[in-house]
Amino acid sequence: MAKIKKKRKRRIPGTGPCPCGSGEAYPSCCKPFVDGEELPQSPAQLMRSRYTAYAFAKADYIIETTDPEGSAWEQDIDVWRRRILKFSRNSEYAGVVILDEEDGVEGEAFVKFRAVMTAMKKDASFTERSRFTRVDGRWLYHSGEIQ
Numbered sequence: 001m002a003k004i005k006k007k008r009k010r011r012i013p014g015t016g017p018c019p020c021g022s023g024e025a026y027p028s029c030c031k032p033f034v035d036g037e038e039l040p041q042s043p044a045q046l047m048r049s050r051y052t053a054y055a056f057a058k059a060d061y062i063i064e065t066t067d068p069e070g071s072a073w074e075q076d077i078d079v080w081r082r083r084i085l086k087f088s089r090n091s092e093y094a095g096v097v098i099l100d101e102e103d104g105v106e107g108e109a110f111v112k113f114r115a116v117m118t119a120m121k122k123d124a125s126f127t128e129r130s131r132f133t134r135v136d137g138r139w140l141y142h143s144g145e146i147q
Protein backbone atom coordinates (compact mmCIF):
# COMPACT_ATOMS: atom_id res chain seq x y z
CA MET A 1 0.00 0.00 0.00
CA ALA A 2 1.39 3.35 -1.00
CA LYS A 3 2.15 5.64 1.83
CA ILE A 4 0.35 8.93 1.53
CA LYS A 5 2.47 11.83 2.57
CA LYS A 6 0.64 13.87 5.12
CA LYS A 7 0.28 17.40 3.91
CA ARG A 8 1.76 19.97 6.21
CA LYS A 9 -0.73 22.45 7.55
CA ARG A 10 0.20 25.75 5.99
CA ARG A 11 -0.75 29.17 7.18
CA ILE A 12 -2.72 30.92 4.50
CA PRO A 13 -3.41 34.65 4.71
CA GLY A 14 -7.07 35.06 5.62
CA THR A 15 -9.27 37.08 7.91
CA GLY A 16 -8.05 35.44 11.13
CA PRO A 17 -5.76 36.96 13.75
CA CYS A 18 -2.59 38.56 12.42
CA PRO A 19 0.49 36.34 12.97
CA CYS A 20 2.33 39.31 14.50
CA GLY A 21 0.26 38.79 17.65
CA SER A 22 -1.22 42.28 17.83
CA GLY A 23 -4.66 40.84 18.55
CA GLU A 24 -6.01 42.50 15.38
CA ALA A 25 -7.35 40.60 12.39
CA TYR A 26 -4.83 40.25 9.56
CA PRO A 27 -6.73 42.51 7.08
CA SER A 28 -6.74 45.43 9.53
CA CYS A 29 -3.16 44.84 10.75
CA CYS A 30 -0.18 43.87 8.59
CA LYS A 31 -1.99 42.97 5.35
CA PRO A 32 -2.00 46.44 3.72
CA PHE A 33 1.78 46.60 4.25
CA VAL A 34 2.55 43.04 3.13
CA ASP A 35 0.35 43.53 0.05
CA GLY A 36 2.12 46.79 -0.78
CA GLU A 37 -1.02 48.93 -0.45
CA GLU A 38 0.33 51.06 2.38
CA LEU A 39 3.74 51.97 3.76
CA PRO A 40 4.46 51.24 7.41
CA GLN A 41 4.58 54.55 9.23
CA SER A 42 7.00 53.43 11.91
CA PRO A 43 9.92 51.01 12.21
CA ALA A 44 7.86 48.95 14.68
CA GLN A 45 5.07 48.59 12.12
CA LEU A 46 7.59 47.51 9.52
CA MET A 47 9.11 45.04 11.99
CA ARG A 48 5.70 43.47 12.71
CA SER A 49 4.79 43.25 9.04
CA ARG A 50 8.12 41.59 8.20
CA TYR A 51 7.48 39.00 10.92
CA THR A 52 4.05 38.41 9.38
CA ALA A 53 5.62 38.13 5.93
CA TYR A 54 7.86 35.36 7.26
CA ALA A 55 4.81 33.61 8.72
CA PHE A 56 3.07 33.73 5.33
CA ALA A 57 6.22 33.00 3.27
CA LYS A 58 6.04 36.37 1.49
CA ALA A 59 9.71 36.41 0.59
CA ASP A 60 9.46 39.36 -1.78
CA TYR A 61 8.19 41.61 0.98
CA ILE A 62 11.20 40.70 3.13
CA ILE A 63 13.54 41.49 0.24
CA GLU A 64 11.77 44.73 -0.75
CA THR A 65 11.86 46.07 2.80
CA THR A 66 15.57 45.40 3.31
CA ASP A 67 18.01 48.26 2.83
CA PRO A 68 20.47 47.34 0.02
CA GLU A 69 23.09 49.32 1.95
CA GLY A 70 22.66 47.24 5.10
CA SER A 71 24.39 44.03 6.13
CA ALA A 72 21.10 42.09 6.01
CA TRP A 73 20.99 42.54 2.23
CA GLU A 74 22.10 39.58 0.11
CA GLN A 75 23.51 39.89 -3.37
CA ASP A 76 22.10 36.63 -4.71
CA ILE A 77 18.36 37.30 -4.57
CA ASP A 78 17.35 33.82 -5.75
CA VAL A 79 19.41 32.06 -3.09
CA TRP A 80 18.14 34.55 -0.51
CA ARG A 81 14.49 34.04 -1.55
CA ARG A 82 14.84 30.25 -1.33
CA ARG A 83 16.36 30.53 2.14
CA ILE A 84 13.55 32.80 3.34
CA LEU A 85 10.94 30.35 2.02
CA LYS A 86 12.68 27.40 3.68
CA PHE A 87 12.90 29.31 6.97
CA SER A 88 9.21 30.24 6.68
CA ARG A 89 8.14 26.66 5.98
CA ASN A 90 10.15 25.18 8.84
CA SER A 91 8.94 27.61 11.49
CA GLU A 92 5.75 28.28 13.43
CA TYR A 93 5.06 31.89 14.32
CA ALA A 94 3.45 32.77 17.65
CA GLY A 95 3.88 36.54 17.64
CA VAL A 96 6.32 39.35 18.16
CA VAL A 97 6.73 41.55 21.23
CA ILE A 98 8.19 45.03 20.77
CA LEU A 99 10.45 45.67 23.77
CA ASP A 100 11.92 49.04 22.93
CA GLU A 101 11.90 51.72 20.23
CA GLU A 102 14.60 54.29 19.94
CA ASP A 103 15.37 57.03 17.42
CA GLY A 104 18.89 57.23 16.08
CA VAL A 105 20.31 60.00 13.95
CA GLU A 106 18.08 61.53 11.27
CA GLY A 107 16.46 58.74 9.24
CA GLU A 108 17.58 56.02 11.60
CA ALA A 109 15.77 54.08 14.32
CA PHE A 110 16.22 51.00 16.46
CA VAL A 111 13.64 48.47 17.54
CA LYS A 112 14.29 45.78 20.10
CA PHE A 113 11.88 42.89 19.86
CA ARG A 114 11.29 39.32 20.93
CA ALA A 115 10.17 36.99 18.15
CA VAL A 116 8.31 34.00 19.54
CA MET A 117 8.57 30.98 17.29
CA THR A 118 9.36 27.32 16.97
CA ALA A 119 11.48 25.65 14.31
CA MET A 120 11.38 21.91 13.78
CA LYS A 121 9.12 21.67 16.86
CA LYS A 122 11.76 23.31 19.06
CA ASP A 123 11.68 26.75 20.62
CA ALA A 124 13.53 29.11 18.30
CA SER A 125 12.49 32.39 19.91
CA PHE A 126 15.04 35.16 19.87
CA THR A 127 15.54 38.77 20.89
CA GLU A 128 17.03 41.16 18.38
CA ARG A 129 17.88 44.84 18.22
CA SER A 130 17.25 45.91 14.66
CA ARG A 131 18.41 49.00 12.87
CA PHE A 132 16.02 50.68 10.46
CA THR A 133 16.77 53.38 7.95
CA ARG A 134 14.44 55.77 6.17
CA VAL A 135 15.20 55.85 2.46
CA ASP A 136 13.08 58.01 0.10
CA GLY A 137 10.33 58.22 2.71
CA ARG A 138 10.18 54.47 3.36
CA TRP A 139 11.40 52.64 6.43
CA LEU A 140 13.72 49.74 5.59
CA TYR A 141 15.33 47.01 7.67
CA HIS A 142 19.07 47.64 7.69
CA SER A 143 20.63 45.09 10.03
CA GLY A 144 20.10 43.35 13.33
CA GLU A 145 21.98 42.13 16.34
CA ILE A 146 20.83 39.11 18.29
CA GLN A 147 20.78 40.06 21.97
Ligand SMILES: [Zn+2]
Pocket residue numbers: 018019020021022026029030031048049052
Ligand atom coordinates in the same frame (compact mmCIF):
# COMPACT_ATOMS: atom_id res chain seq x y z
ZN1 LIG B 1 0.09 42.34 12.25
